[in-house]
Amino acid sequence: MIGSVTTRYASDGCDHEPAPILSVEQVQRYLIERVLPVAGKEVVATETALGRVLAEDQRSLMNIPGADNSAMDGYALASRDIERAGEFRLVVSQRIAAGQVGQPLAPGTAARIFTGAWLPPGADTVAMQEHCRIEPDGTVVIPGPVTRGAHVRRAGEDIAAGVCILRRGTRLRAQDLGLAASVGLARLPVFRRLRVALLSTGNELVEPGAALRPGQIYNSNLYMLAGLLQGLGCEWFSAGWVPDDPTQTHEALARAAEAADLVIATGGVSVGEEDHVKAAIRDIGHLDLWRVAVKPGKPLAFGRIGATPFLGLPGNPVSAFVTFCLFVRPFVQRSQGIVCGQGGADTVPRSFPVVAGFEWSGAKKRREYLRARLRLTENGATIVEIYPNQSSAALTSAAWAEGLVEVPEGHTVAHGQTVRFFPFSELLS
Structure with missing residues (x-):
């Protein structure tokens, strides 16, 4: 129940209670509260998981960085060797590049070190090469005093072993895949893709590529909605085109509901004599809401055909586009298992x-x-x-x-x- 809104509505017949006109927020909240997220899971390679929804929390089994390492090109040293002001000359005892492991640092010496290389045992500080001077004999002159820990990235300062790095319900972005890979996760558990049926209605519709006869228009809504669903990471299929005929509309909706997690239809949800979709939903399922106080897009319908949710969008293309943005998108995101606020995917759009x-x-x-x-x-x-x-x-x-x-x-x-x-x-x- 939303205020005075009941959970089931008649359409507009004289012998029924008329459907109330709901606010944008009422409809968004109503739809979100009735989402049943997909339950199926699969494990995919991390490099193919872009846009998928994570099905389980992911924890790191390692520290990142794995050990104290240098944040700069320079010289690794023990800070106790340069505690006072002045210049200090140290023997360069070794050279450590990223990917190499150095030997323990002898007292009073320094190691030539490069960004990302692990500090050798005995070193706790890095002096930037810009602040140092190499002498002809190969020793390095370092100005003091130095600050203990300067230019050192500590083990685990980015990620500590055992912490959750990605939450269940996150729609995975490129940076999320990089984060997973950084702790060695080659495969990720994700929810299966939401399968959406798109049903086009109206005598006037013709597919692009065919010749138009007088009174006909090309079916732009199918291609627009298919693109929008692909952008959300859904699997979609065309449930076909039906003319303005009650029997064919019933049959097409029933077939679509059997094969999909969600059915979306365009057209046929207004009050005209040739608008048969809304009546068909009442006959073979139930209509939960109809009409929203929004322009464009007033005739928006939601109901169920058996256990399959149904969304009916207006036939005008901009109305279909706007209502998809405001209402279908958040419903689809939650149906996919996306958790609001995680992975940058708030289901209610921000402005x-x-x-x-x-x-x-x-x-x-x-x-x-x-x-x-x-x-x-x-x-x-x-x-x-x-x-x-x-x-x-x-x-x-x-x-x-x-x-x-x-x-x-x-x-x-x-x-x-x-x-x-x-x-x-x-x-x-």
Whole structure:
């Protein structure tokens, strides 16, 4: 229950209680609370784990660094040999490069050492080569006093043996793979990929490459949503195209639910006489919510077909795009096993304030998301501009944009006003 929101809704029939129009936050919270993450796991090579979701905590079995080592090219020495001010001449007793292990350091001597090389036993400090002077006889002159431990990276100062380096639920980034490799992890346990069925509906749809007849349009939503799902690391497949026919819609949805962890359909969830998806979900499953106070994207549906969750997106391409960013993405991330706040993957997208370089009049009852991008002005200030055509059918606005500007319910925007900007880096990954 979310406020006055029940767990099951009728659509819009006169003999049913009408579905309430929910806020953006209500829908996001409602969807997240109903996620059932995938349970299957597999072990993959670390180099192939980019974008996968870690299924188990990973702990280091070693210290990083493995021993005290030099942070500089210079000379390793015992600080007790150079405790006072002045210049000290030391015999250079050995040369240690990275990957080599030196001999114990004799008192009163220094070792020529290079960045990353382990300090020899008896040394506790490194003098930078820039501060030293080599004499013709091969001895080194080092100014004192030196600070004990200077320019030394201590064993385990980055990673101590036994600590957790990567948490379960982390969506693995390149730096995470590097971290795993740094402690010798050649393979990683990950959740299996979320399998998503994409169903396209509408008599007017034609696949790219075919000739268009009057009244037809190309099925851009399938390719857009497929790309968005691939960007989130999902496995997707097309559940096909169905015309505006109730029987065929029922059958296609049922087949898709049997083969997928999540079914996403575009179109057919509004109130038109040819919108059959919403009715089909009520017939073969149940409809949990419908309609959200957002523009573009009001007709958003969520329900289940058996145990398989269903999300119905509007047919207009920008509406489908925006609702995917706001609602589908966080639902998919949690379904994949991603834990909020780990691996840089908060399921609710983050925004930042920016100065508006545009005006937006006419306060609306629904929250609006305008396609926008940032611009650097001549005086070095950053402002945000919006695409001139904000129609829900103008996919050019999404291709032009770098993110979305949020206009709260009942608000307008004036030049110079601070607005919230959601970059696509937060909304699409």
